[in-house]
Amino acid sequence: MATMTRTGDELSALNRRLAAKPAAHLKVEGLSIGYSTLRGRFRAVEDVAFEVPAGTNLGLVGESGCGKSTVVKALMGLQPASAHVTGTALLDGQNVLGLDDHGLRDVRWNRIALITQSAMNALDPVYCIGDQITEAIRAHEPVSRATAWARAEEMFALVGLPTARLREFPHQFSGGMRQRAVIAMALALNAGLLLADEPTTALDPIMQSQIMARIRGIHAHMRRSMILVTHDIAVVAETCENTVVMYAGKVAESGPTTAVLDRPLHPYTMGLQNAFPRLPVPGQPRQPLISIPGVVPNLLLPPPGCRFASRCPFATDLCRNVVPPVVQMGAQSAACHFTHRAEEFRAAAAQPETWRSLKGSA
Ligand SMILES: Nc1ncnc2c1ncn2[C@@H]1O[C@H](COP(=O)(O)OP(=O)(O)OP(=O)(O)O)[C@@H](O)[C@H]1O
Ligand code: SF4
Ligand SMILES: [Mg+2]
Numbered sequence: 001m002a003t004m005t006r007t008g009d010e011l012s013a014l015n016r017r018l019a020a021k022p023a024a025h026l027k028v029e030g031l032s033i034g035y036s037t038l039r040g041r042f043r044a045v046e047d048v049a050f051e052v053p054a055g056t057n058l059g060l061v062g063e064s065g066c067g068k069s070t071v072v073k074a075l076m077g078l079q080p081a082s083a084h085v086t087g088t089a090l091l092d093g094q095n096v097l098g099l100d101d102h103g104l105r106d107v108r109w110n111r112i113a114l115i116t117q118s119a120m121n122a123l124d125p126v127y128c129i130g131d132q133i134t135e136a137i138r139a140h141e142p143v144s145r146a147t148a149w150a151r152a153e154e155m156f157a158l159v160g161l162p163t164a165r166l167r168e169f170p171h172q173f174s175g176g177m178r179q180r181a182v183i184a185m186a187l188a189l190n191a192g193l194l195l196a197d198e199p200t201t202a203l204d205p206i207m208q209s210q211i212m213a214r215i216r217g218i219h220a221h222m223r224r225s226m227i228l229v230t231h232d233i234a235v236v237a238e239t240c241e242n243t244v245v246m247y248a249g250k251v252a253e254s255g256p257t258t259a260v261l262d263r264p265l266h267p268y269t270m271g272l273q274n275a276f277p278r279l280p281v282p283g284q285p286r287q288p289l290i291s292i293p294g295v296v297p298n299l300l301l302p303p304p305g306c307r308f309a310s311r312c313p314f315a316t317d318l319c320r321n322v323v324p325p326v327v328q329m330g331a332q333s334a335a336c337h338f339t340h341r342a343e344e345f346r347a348a349a350a351q352p353e354t355w356r357s358l359k360g361s362a
Contacts, residue, residue, distance in 0.1 A: 010147040015154075017141070023055040023225045024092055024111065024192030026075075031087035031097075033070050033079065041084070043299050044070045048087070048251050050244045052193070057219060057226045059236030059257060061272070062246035065296060068229045071246075072197045075227075076114050077104045091193065110140040113186035115179075115196040115215075122182045123170040129181050130166030133188050140189055155184035159214060176207040180214070187218065194219075194226040201231075212239070233272065237261055245269050248296050248307040255332030265327070265334035265342045267312045268292075270349035290352045306337070313354045314338060314345055 033045040045067040052058045060068050073079050075089055077099055088095045096107055108114075116122050124132055133152040134145060141148070153163040159180040170178055179199065186194060196215065200208035216239055219226060228240055236243055236257060243261070244254040245268065253266040264270045274290035294311035297303050306324050309315040318337055327339040338345065348354045 007144065007146045007150055010143055011150045014137075014141055014143050014147060014151060018190040021190050021192055022092075023223055024052075025054045025090075026052040026193055026225065026227075027088075027090045028071075028075075029088050029090075031071065031074065031089065032085075033067070033074055034084045035080075036082045036084065037300070040300050043249055043302060044083075045074075045249045046302075048246070048249075050242075050251065050254055052225050052227060052242075054192075054225055055223045056242060057228055057240040059240035059243040060227055060229045060246065061231065061233065061236055061243065062252075063296065064231075066246040067249045068246060069197055072114070072195050072227065072229060075195060076108060076112055078114075105139070109136050109186070109191060110189050111191050112193045112195060113189065113191040115182055115186050115194065115199045118202060122185070123178065125170050128167050128169055129173075129185075133166070133185050136185060137188050151188060152184070155188050156181075158187065158218065159184045176203050176211065179203060179207075179211055183211070183215065183218075187222070190222065190224070192225060194224050195229075196226060197229040198231070199228075215239075233261065245272065248302070249299055250307055250335065251326075252308065252336075253332070253334040255330075259330070259332045263332075263342070264346065265329060265332060265339045266308075266336050267314055267345055267349060268308050269334075270346055271311075271355065274349065274355070290355050293355060306335070313348070314341075 028051070029049045031045060031048040032043070035042040035044055048071060050058065060071065062068060070079070074085050075096060077096070079085060085097055087097060089097050091107070091111060096112070099107060114122070123129065130149060130152050133155065134148040137143065137148040137151055138145065152166055156163045156166055161177060161180050161184065173181060199215065200211045203211060212235055228236070230236060240257050242255065243257045245252045245260065245266065247268045252268045253260055253264060260269060261273065264273065271292040275292065292311055297307055297310060303309060303320070305321045306312070306315070306319040309319045312319065324335045324337045326333050326335045329339060
């Protein structure tokens with residue numbers, strides 16, 4: 001009885017301590033990441049900058065291979081040895097790029113937590129899930145195993161898993177349950193910054209929307225900061241205050257989500273929007289589905305000008321030869337030579353023939 005009370009008191013104290021942790025502020029500047037390959041330096045991410053104000057969600061979107069996971073992994077210090085990382089990522093003022101093992105241990109799970117594309121990779125197959133969450137808690141908080149286990153039970157309840165299943169191993173869980181278990185693990189220390197890298201990709205559509213609803217609910221309840229990597233523009237519109245659109249390793253456009261999605265400044269964002277039709281509005285004709293023709297440039301030898309030029313219907317010689325500046329318009333910014341013509345481009349980009357011809361018109 002006395003032990004139970006001690007655990008209860010210790011758990012209350014732990015929960016109070018964790019609840020008092022503030023949401024983190026992240027400011028990324030000049031982030032470049034290259035991979036050394038047999039064919040030379042592959043520039044996966046170049047000069048990326050963005051900010052996550054404390055308590056907000058940032059959506060990170062862009063086609064497959066544009067560098068989203070590379071950015072997220074670098075923030076957790078999980079890049080492979082072949083990666084060369086430069087720039088700064090200030091987490092509440094401390095640069096988390098290039099931390100030594102001791103620094104990384106303090107940051108991982110405790111200050112930044114990661115929900116990955118594939119939950120299986122985040123879980124160790126040889127330990128039961130309860131032990132894994134308990135060990136993660138005890139690596140950072142001076143509590144008994146019983147108290148850490150009680151916290152793990154609370155996290156399981158929060159993500160809608162029966163607490164008895166904490167004793168099971170990852171292979172005994174279905175895909176959706178494993179994903180919930182990883183979310184429970186990511187929430188266990190109430191880290192100030194949550195990185196969710198396509199947290200629902202491996203799941204069926206019903207499970208996807210359930211997990212996203214769960215993440216949104218938890219965010220509303222705990223007010224953490226989050227970077228949400230997704231291909232789903234509708235999820236970004238529902239979940240994220242701010243959005244960063246990446247193309248071929250660079251930021252094409254960023255700003256408040258409503259501005260980026262409703263009044264994009266960059267032709268790539270305009271094209272992305274066409275590829276994700278909105279829900280049909282009663283009485284209005286259905287938006288045609290337009291995909292962006294062409295392929296992403298080879299990042300072993302990036303083009304000298306705008307990286308989107310070979311697929312942009314508005315490209316000129318200037319675009320093909322000169323790297324566009326990042327133009328700031330209020331809280332929104334875009335790397336394009338022609339942001340002043342965005343309204344005209346938006347009207348043209350809504351027409352399928354604009355993308356079919358891909359002849360320079362500016
Ligand atoms: N270890 C590595 N060595 C060499 N190149 C790599 C390595 N990891 C990733 N890349 C390359 O870096 C680029 C960016 O990959 P990344 O996984 O960050 O893209 P992504 O935007 O997350 O894509 P997806 O939406 O498919 O997850 C890709 O071209 C990828 O092939
Ligand atoms: S700089 Fe030129 S090629 Fe690049 S997005 Fe703008 S208009 Fe298109
Ligand atoms: Mg990825």
